[in-house]
Amino acid sequence: MIDKDQPILETRELSKRFSIGTRFSSQGKRTVHAVDNVSLTVRRGETVGLVGESGCGKSTLARCLVRLYDITDGRLLFEGDDITGKSLTELRPFRRRLQMVFQDPSASLNPRRRVGDLVAEPLRIHTDLSSREISKRVAELFDLVGLLPDHVMRYPHEFSGGQRQRVGIARAIALNPDLVVLDEPVSALDVSVQAQIVNLLADLQEKLKLTYIFIAHDLSIVRQVSTRIAVMYLGSIVEEGPAEELFATPAHPYSQALISAVPVVETTPAGTRKRIILTGDVPSPLKPPSGCRFHPRCPIAADRCRTERPQLTEHRSGRKVACHFPTLAASDG
Ligand SMILES: Nc1ncnc2c1ncn2[C@@H]1O[C@H](COP(=O)(O)OP(=O)(O)OP(=O)(O)O)[C@@H](O)[C@H]1O
Ligand code: SF4
Ligand SMILES: [Mg+2]
Numbered sequence: 001m002i003d004k005d006q007p008i009l010e011t012r013e014l015s016k017r018f019s020i021g022t023r024f025s026s027q028g029k030r031t032v033h034a035v036d037n038v039s040l041t042v043r044r045g046e047t048v049g050l051v052g053e054s055g056c057g058k059s060t061l062a063r064c065l066v067r068l069y070d071i072t073d074g075r076l077l078f079e080g081d082d083i084t085g086k087s088l089t090e091l092r093p094f095r096r097r098l099q100m101v102f103q104d105p106s107a108s109l110n111p112r113r114r115v116g117d118l119v120a121e122p123l124r125i126h127t128d129l130s131s132r133e134i135s136k137r138v139a140e141l142f143d144l145v146g147l148l149p150d151h152v153m154r155y156p157h158e159f160s161g162g163q164r165q166r167v168g169i170a171r172a173i174a175l176n177p178d179l180v181v182l183d184e185p186v187s188a189l190d191v192s193v194q195a196q197i198v199n200l201l202a203d204l205q206e207k208l209k210l211t212y213i214f215i216a217h218d219l220s221i222v223r224q225v226s227t228r229i230a231v232m233y234l235g236s237i238v239e240e241g242p243a244e245e246l247f248a249t250p251a252h253p254y255s256q257a258l259i260s261a262v263p264v265v266e267t268t269p270a271g272t273r274k275r276i277i278l279t280g281d282v283p284s285p286l287k288p289p290s291g292c293r294f295h296p297r298c299p300i301a302a303d304r305c306r307t308e309r310p311q312l313t314e315h316r317s318g319r320k321v322a323c324h325f326p327t328l329a330a331s332d333g
Contacts, residue, residue: 007043010041036235036288037074047211047228053233061232109164114152165188182214228240238312251327280296290307291308
């Protein structure tokens with residue numbers, strides 16, 4: 001029996017570091033703090049949007065969540081089962097329930113194989129279905145993602161970008177997963193095609209009762225698809241909350257800057273939202289700043305921010321901020 005209150009996925013202080021050496025020796029090895037201390041809870045049926053600038057660790061976190069990467073520190077739980085240190089064999093039953101869709105479908109689809117074969121692959125590896133049953137399931141999947149039956153014989157290069165992403169999605173849902181991590185699934189597509197893929201993902205979510213983690217640069221898309229949003233900066237989550245609320249009243253100075261850059265399409269009275277331009281470059285994850293990692297770029301940084309790292313703190317149900325001086329409504333304190 002499924003416990004409805006049980007989070008489907010949970011990370012506890014999860015960190016991922018990469019060790020990089022020089023080309024010719026391991027001397028002078030340095031550490032990339034790609035994901036740092038992330039505690040995130042994902043509930044069944046929701047879409048958690050993950051946003052943040054390039055290099056802030058979104059893809060690394062995504063790959064940790066589906067255990068494509070080993071986790072350096074912290075824990076990863078799937079429906080309460082600790083899968084942090086599970087071996088490839090031990091992970092097999094979880095793999096089929098946890099899938100990922102990548103930004104560039106061309107890179108994840110072998111160009112020398114027909115797409116029908118590519119979509120059939122996970123079924124061959126993870127199920128006992130006969131060839132005939134697999135062909136039937138592939139035809140069903142092609143129909144579900146809006147591809148034609150005779151497309152199964154084509155090679156990836158014979159498709160448009162949008163169609164290739166449909167193939168990537170068919171592959172990801174082949175095993176009836178519970179949770180799909182979508183890493184920039186529409187970023188490489190034309191705007192008109194983006195909308196079609198976003199709609200397809202929404203339909204599939206409803207039909208198949210999927211839970212999504214949706215990563216995108218485009219905040220308007222994240223806002224449109226997400227029930228909840230987590231904002232990442234330099235490997236950590238700095239703010240988390242219900243999508244509409246976080247967009248309307250971002251509490252962390254970094255979220256405020258990100259959201260202020262999104263074009264306002266609704267009827268907002270002129271002048272109510274001012275664009276905040278951040279100065280300075282994103283610091284290197286090789287040498288993160290002391291204290292609050294955002295302090296070198298924060299317009300309201302104080303002395304305390306340079307030495308004391310703010311924790312992600314829940315101010316009221318579901319609204320978390322990692323800042324010593326968050327902008328909160330009077331009722332939030
Ligand atoms: N395999 C790796 N080895 C070393 N460093 C890595 C590796 N993968 C990622 N990094 C570094 O980790 C940091 C986070 O990278 P990541 O790709 O997760 O960011 P991202 O938020 O997905 O960026 P983008 O929006 O550009 O896709 C970056 O500094 C990146 O250079
Ligand atoms: S803790 Fe300080 S530096 Fe960091 S975001 Fe808040 S105000 Fe800015
Ligand atoms: Mg990425």
